[in-house]
Amino acid sequence: MLIQILNGVVYGGLLYLLAVGLVLIFGLREVVNFAHGSLFMVGAYVGFSLAAAGFWWLGLVVSVVAMAIGGCVIDATVFRTLRKQDHMITVLVTFGILLMLETLVTVIWGKAYLRYPVPQLLDGTVTIDGSPFPIYRLFVIAVSIAVALSLTIWLRFTRIGLHVRAASADPRITAIQGINVDRVSLVVVGLGTALAGLSGVVAGPLLTLSPTMGNYILIDSFMVVVIGGLGSFAGAFFAALLIGQIHNLGAIYLPWAATMLPFLLMVAILIWRPTGFAGSRT
Amino acid sequence: MSATALSDAKAPARRPRRSVAAILMLAVVGLAAGAALPMIVSSKIMLSLLAQAIFDALLATSVGFLVLQNGRVSFGQAAFFGLGGYIFGVVVARKLLTPELALLIALVVPSLVAFLLGLVIARITGVAHAMLTLAVGQAFYEVVFRWRELAKGDDGMSFDLPGRLLGFSARSLQDPAVMVVIAWTVLVLALLGITLFARSQIGQITAAIRDNEERARFIGYSTTIPRALVYAIAALLAAIAGVMQAIYNGYIAPQMFHWSLSGAALIMAVVGGAKTIIGPAIGAIVFFYLKDFAGKVAEYWPAIVGGVLVLVTLTMPRGIMGVVQGFTSRWRGSP
Numbered sequence: 001m002l003i004q005i006l007n008g009v010v011y012g013g014l015l016y017l018l019a020v021g022l023v024l025i026f027g028l029r030e031v032v033n034f035a036h037g038s039l040f041m042v043g044a045y046v047g048f049s050l051a052a053a054g055f056w057w058l059g060l061v062v063s064v065v066a067m068a069i070g071g072c073v074i075d076a077t078v079f080r081t082l083r084k085q086d087h088m089i090t091v092l093v094t095f096g097i098l099l100m101l102e103t104l105v106t107v108i109w110g111k112a113y114l115r116y117p118v119p120q121l122l123d124g125t126v127t128i129d130g131s132p133f134p135i136y137r138l139f140v141i142a143v144s145i146a147v148a149l150s151l152t153i154w155l156r157f158t159r160i161g162l163h164v165r166a167a168s169a170d171p172r173i174t175a176i177q178g179i180n181v182d183r184v185s186l187v188v189v190g191l192g193t194a195l196a197g198l199s200g201v202v203a204g205p206l207l208t209l210s211p212t213m214g215n216y217i218l219i220d221s222f223m224v225v226v227i228g229g230l231g232s233f234a235g236a237f238f239a240a241l242l243i244g245q246i247h248n249l250g251a252i253y254l255p256w257a258a259t260m261l262p263f264l265l266m267v268a269i270l271i272w273r274p275t276g277f278a279g280s281r282t
Numbered sequence: 283m284s285a286t287a288l289s290d291a292k293a294p295a296r297r298p299r300r301s302v303a304a305i306l307m308l309a310v311v312g313l314a315a316g317a318a319l320p321m322i323v324s325s326k327i328m329l330s331l332l333a334q335a336i337f338d339a340l341l342a343t344s345v346g347f348l349v350l351q352n353g354r355v356s357f358g359q360a361a362f363f364g365l366g367g368y369i370f371g372v373v374v375a376r377k378l379l380t381p382e383l384a385l386l387i388a389l390v391v392p393s394l395v396a397f398l399l400g401l402v403i404a405r406i407t408g409v410a411h412a413m414l415t416l417a418v419g420q421a422f423y424e425v426v427f428r429w430r431e432l433a434k435g436d437d438g439m440s441f442d443l444p445g446r447l448l449g450f451s452a453r454s455l456q457d458p459a460v461m462v463v464i465a466w467t468v469l470v471l472a473l474l475g476i477t478l479f480a481r482s483q484i485g486q487i488t489a490a491i492r493d494n495e496e497r498a499r500f501i502g503y504s505t506t507i508p509r510a511l512v513y514a515i516a517a518l519l520a521a522i523a524g525v526m527q528a529i530y531n532g533y534i535a536p537q538m539f540h541w542s543l544s545g546a547a548l549i550m551a552v553v554g555g556a557k558t559i560i561g562p563a564i565g566a567i568v569f570f571y572l573k574d575f576a577g578k579v580a581e582y583w584p585a586i587v588g589g590v591l592v593l594v595t596l597t598m599p600r601g602i603m604g605v606v607q608g609f610t611s612r613w614r615g616s617p
Contacts, residue, residue, distance in 0.1 A: 091409070103582045
């Protein structure tokens with residue numbers, strides 16, 4: 001039982017890494033990034049190429065940096081250009097980016113499923129509650145906790161964190177106060193996509209790699225964002241843990257309904273509280 | 283700045299309204315053009331492509347209608363497209379009812395589902411609404427994907443059409459020269475119906491609710507029912523498209539529910555101009571032929587489609603009809 005709960009925490013942690021990136025980007029640009037799942041996927045492939053050559057940790061770093069740069073490019077070319085347009089149009093552009101990235105990966109790596117190796121350092125299992133548990137999964141949990149903690153500290157106690165929170169609350173008034181929202185946004189979008197790359201690499205050994213691997217987890221993280229309350233960091237954290245548990249326990253105890261449970265939960269929560277747990281703006 | 287810019291759209295400056303007679307004339311011309319199509323175009327392949335483009339056009343019109351009349355962006359309209367096709371396909375394949383009744387419930391049930399859903403989800407705006415509809419659509423997809431006994435799950439199911447349907451023989455319904463005329467006629471009538479709806483009293487009320495729900499409630503209108511009604515009409519259009527596609531192909535598959543189809547429909551609507559009645563249909567036809575062309579030129583057509591989408595939305599965010607309107611208003615001289 002404890003093992004099952006831990007597995008749920010692992011999936012919840014991955015969802016958190018993706019969802020918090022979406023929340024960051026949404027806060028600044030009021031755009032839901034449909035390309036987030038494909039950045040996750042590209043990150044996994046980039047990391048995979050280096051890991052297959054024997055440089056697992058280098059793959060992690062390169063993937064995170066590459067996705068951060070990619071995010072900054074998207075922010076500077078797409079989000080900034082379209083900031084005065086209808087946000088739905090920007091969402092459609094990110095959908096176009098999704099199509100392009102999926103095709104790009106298919107061209108480079110092919111459609112076949114690939115297996116991402118586990119780093120030697122984290123290979124093996126430990127015994128928890130009488131059953132073996134892969135060390136790598138503990139590492140995934142540790143990464144998500146570390147990200148959650150450092151993100152909270154960064155947002156609470158640094159100057160730029162203050163600017164990010166202010167811009168999330170109201171970009172226009174923040175700009176009037178003399179803060180360069182475009183520059184803040186560059187950092188935030190880059191950070192969000194870097195987290196997508198990070199979760200792609202970290203999730204790699206747990207999933208099989210395919211060009212469409214980002215789609216399912218993207219929809220799950222959308223649900224996390226909606227349930228948590230759009231734009232809420234704490235909401236996303238708790239919603240991710242909740243969906244992780246439901247996803248996992250549902251697959252074991254209610255296999256026929258497992259895929260429906262998160263949807264039903266989301267609809268139920270939205271009927272109860274149309275703005276989600278944390279009830280922020282929409 | 284709000285995330286719901288489409289819903290907060292300012293009402294367009296009132297242009298002189300065309301009279302009902304002029305609209306009916308346009309519709310008659312449209313219908314006549316459709317009837318003449320098989321005589322002008324002789325290639326079966328061209329006609330078949332056009333028929334499929336029209337199915338897409340009807341689905342895009344459904345998405346556009348929701349934006350135009352409700353100010354809500356749906357990322358899950360394929361749910362009703364698939365629902366219509368599946369209900370018709372499954373009922374006909376199992377011979378549960380007469381084909382005419384199957385057709386009727388394949389159109390009524392999706393509308394009813396949308397009406398009930400509309401009562402709940404109409405309260406949610408903007409991006410959250412898009413994500414919610416996406417999730418609802420995917421939920422339907424998951425059900426038909428996994429429920430193998432229903433219609434063979436992932437493989438999809440072929441079914442034989444009944445001998446006759448509404449006086450047409452089954453074989454003629456799968457003949458592109460016949461289907462293209464039927465689909466075209468349905469599309470023209472749907473566009474006519476939407477135009478008349480927008481001018482009717484209930485259409486004006488829904489427009490008022492879209493522009494400012496609180497104010498509409500203050501004046502004394504119930505706002506939930508008209509909104510749900512718009513969801514139902516939009517779902518009806520999508521279901522008609524789904525049923526026509528199912529009849530034409532004699533085949534149903536879970537892809538009819540998939541979010542990439544919903545997304546494509548939304549793209550078509552925006553490319554064509556979601557704030558006009560005819561824009562989504564034009565966008566769908568353009569998009570369909572672009573996809574077809576890209577598919578012929580390169581194996582990796584989604585990248586081409588995605589690239590064009592990015593470029594088009596960056597350069598003309600109001601869509602094709604936005605550009606056309608820009609030209610015509612300049613031609614008329616700005617007021």
